[in-house]
Amino acid sequence: MDILFFGGSFDPVHNGHENILRTALGYKKFDKIIIMPIGSPGHKSSCKAPFAVRKYLVQQAFFDIGVDMEVSDFEGNSFEKSYSYITVDYLKNLYPDSKIHFIIGADSAINMHKWVKWEYLAQNVTYLVFDREEGENPQLEAAVERLKKYSPDTVVIKNTVFPVSSTQVRSMAAAGEDISALCDVKVSAIIEQYKLYSLDFYEKNINTAMLLIPLMLREKRAQHTFNVAKLAVELADMYGVDRQKAQLSALLHDIMKQQPDDIMLHRARQSDIIEKIDRKPMPVLHGFAAADFARREMGIEDQEILMAIKSHTCGRRYMSDLEKVIYLADMLSEERNFPEKEPLLQLARENLDTAMEQALKDSINWLKEKGGEIDSDSYEALDYFTALNHGGKNNG
Numbered sequence: 001m002d003i004l005f006f007g008g009s010f011d012p013v014h015n016g017h018e019n020i021l022r023t024a025l026g027y028k029k030f031d032k033i034i035i036m037p038i039g040s041p042g043h044k045s046s047c048k049a050p051f052a053v054r055k056y057l058v059q060q061a062f063f064d065i066g067v068d069m070e071v072s073d074f075e076g077n078s079f080e081k082s083y084s085y086i087t088v089d090y091l092k093n094l095y096p097d098s099k100i101h102f103i104i105g106a107d108s109a110i111n112m113h114k115w116v117k118w119e120y121l122a123q124n125v126t127y128l129v130f131d132r133e134e135g136e137n138p139q140l141e142a143a144v145e146r147l148k149k150y151s152p153d154t155v156v157i158k159n160t161v162f163p164v165s166s167t168q169v170r171s172m173a174a175a176g177e178d179i180s181a182l183c184d185v186k187v188s189a190i191i192e193q194y195k196l197y198s199l200d201f202y203e204k205n206i207n208t209a210m211l212l213i214p215l216m217l218r219e220k221r222a223q224h225t226f227n228v229a230k231l232a233v234e235l236a237d238m239y240g241v242d243r244q245k246a247q248l249s250a251l252l253h254d255i256m257k258q259q260p261d262d263i264m265l266h267r268a269r270q271s272d273i274i275e276k277i278d279r280k281p282m283p284v285l286h287g288f289a290a291a292d293f294a295r296r297e298m299g300i301e302d303q304e305i306l307m308a309i310k311s312h313t314c315g316r317r318y319m320s321d322l323e324k325v326i327y328l329a330d331m332l333s334e335e336r337n338f339p340e341k342e343p344l345l346q347l348a349r350e351n352l353d354t355a356m357e358q359a360l361k362d363s364i365n366w367l368k369e370k371g372g373e374i375d376s377d378s379y380e381a382l383d384y385f386t387a388l389n390h391g392g393k394n395n396g
């Protein structure tokens with residue numbers, strides 16, 4: 001099987017990428033295309049848009065490319081800095097009898113001998129080197145000779161470059177300019193609709209979250225999330241809490257809820273002190289994982305927002321008003337149905353602290369009945385609000 005492999009940031013995918021892909025398909029018949037957007041290992045993503053969004057846009061751009069096409073999660077889910085030889089090992093395992101045709105640019109070919117385990121990588125792939133320069137390119141020719149020692153079928157494909165870069169698409173989108181000539185029509189419409197590259201923090205992140213929710217959550221959970229955001233904004237307005245912070249925290253609070261356990265645990269451990277995370281019951285970790293997602297993939301550094309996302313299931317002492325709003329909105333969202341709901345909702349509209357005390361009592365009791373594990377932060381939070389509301393008396 002001949003696999004065409006195309007990796008990159010795709011932040012966002014544009015007509016230059018399509019041009020390369022179509023040129024490659026014109027050069028040779030391939031059985032499968034694997035497109036691999038990079039992930040966000042390390043402290044912070046080098047990309048402006050979250051992996052799930054970049055992946056979705058690539059799918060939109062190339063779904064009609066005419067060859068079996070897959071956008072791989074492998075690097076997006078990788079916890080470590082991912083080297084090409086590791087990615088190729090993964091693909092070789094997945095498709096043992098395949099030949100992997102690896103698209104690279106002339107600059108990468110020239111610098112390939114600096115890549116980690118480059119000889120090993122070259123032994124396992126065939127390079128399609130795309131060269132934008134017209135005429136002779138002695139530096140590239142020397143590099144290709146070097147690569148051919150390990151990857152004898154390496155070819156150079158001259159292509160007239162489509163004059164566009166992701167940086168240019170982002171800055172034009174940020175300036176509100178028309179990008180429809182630079183990207184697939186569906187891609188440019190999504191970028192414009194969801195303000196994916198807006199320079200306004202809330203405009204960008206609230207809209208990006210709206211797009212992410214149906215991509216990362218199943219229907220019921222997505223609906224719950226939108227309901228939480230609605231109530232959070234209502235409560236925020238009542239109590240003088242920043243409504244954009246409330247909306248953004250609410251939209252992201254459950255974003256990791258349906259991810260596999262290993263990814264959730266890894267993200268949660270990145271979000272806070274590891275020893276603290278490891279003591280916590282599994283069901284509360286999705287909030288911590290979501291805070292890591294918000295910070296790493298979306299560049300949200302606002303500690304108030306991150307805390308509100310983290311504490312939405314377990315609560316904690318000294319919760320800010322924003323945290324209380326998110327905790328209560330999550331518990332009392334429109335679709336929830338439990339006997340104590342109406343009085344608690346009324347309480348939430350009267351006084352955040354008395355509502356928090358009652359909400360914590362109710363959820364601890366509910367967990368006890370269910371035999372669920374109770375986070376020590378929840379007990380501490382209940383003690384804190386009880387003391388606050390009753391002048392220092394402890395609930396014992």
Ligand SMILES: [Fe+2]
Binds near residue numbers: 253254257286330
């Ligand atoms: Fe949750």
Ligand SMILES: [Fe+2]
Binds near residue numbers: 224253
């Ligand atoms: Fe929730």
